Amino acid sequence: MNLEQKYRALLTEAARRELPNIASIQLCFQTLSLANAIDKDCAALLAPHGLSEGRFVLLFLLDAAPAGLAPNVLAAQAGVTRATVTGLLDGLEREALIKRHADSQDRRALRVVLTPKGKQTAQNVFEQHSRWIAGLFGNLTATEHEQLALLLRKVAGNLETSTQESSS
Structure with a gap:
């Protein structure tokens, strides 16, 4: 998966600084890049209407x-x-x-x-939007859908925990 340029630059700098958990940082940047790509495609599909x-x-x-x-x-x-x-x-x-x-x-x-x-x-x-969304995840098996949903919930739980800890 292609990372956006800004994330590639940040990842390179994180590696240069020898930060721990580079793999986790990369996963975060992959997730953000994917979300941005989905947003752009969504906007492009809605714009003609x-x-x-x-x-x-x-x-x-x-x-x-x-x-x-x-x-x-x-x-x-x-x-x-x-x-x-x-x-x-x-x-x-x-x-x-x-x-x-x-x-x-x-x-x-x-x-x-x-x-x-x-x-x-x-x-x-x-109708068009539903087909597009279904196509984004269409090549995942039912098991992979469940695994991805579980993993996303786990990461979201980490986010909630870190937000609560930082506001304490």
């Missing part, structure tokens, strides 16, 4: 809620701020993928729903 990852997430959430959702609910479910959701919704509305309207129960509140164009875009992109 006029979508960013944030817009894609909102379409996904709205597609699952035919009655629509309030912007604050979208923000909470997407894990972003209300201000971020407002910007994302503005873009989706300019592209005629969503519509905002007054909530029938509380006219002071807004409800966001997909337009027919938004629903069609969502279905097309979800």
Whole structure:
């Protein structure tokens, strides 16, 4: 696997300094390089549809809620701020993928729903995106899937432990 240039430089410097656990440092940099490559591919796949990852997430959430959702609910479910959701919704509305309207129960509140164009875009992109994600891990056996998931959980547990220790 190709490491990004910045990680190659850091790895070379770590080796020069004879830091312990060079193999662990390399694994970390491989993981970061892979995550960045996945992000870049994801962005490239979404761009022809006029979508960013944030817009894609909102379409996904709205597609699952035919009655629509309030912007604050979208923000909470997407894990972003209300201000971020407002910007994302503005873009989706300019592209005629969503519509905002007054909530029938509380006219002071807004409800966001997909337009027919938004629903069609969502279905097309979800299908393409699902195939792409499945393809990333498609050559792993079921056992390898389980092993990778276990290893990722172990590393995540180490991260949680180190974060707790550094904040103590």
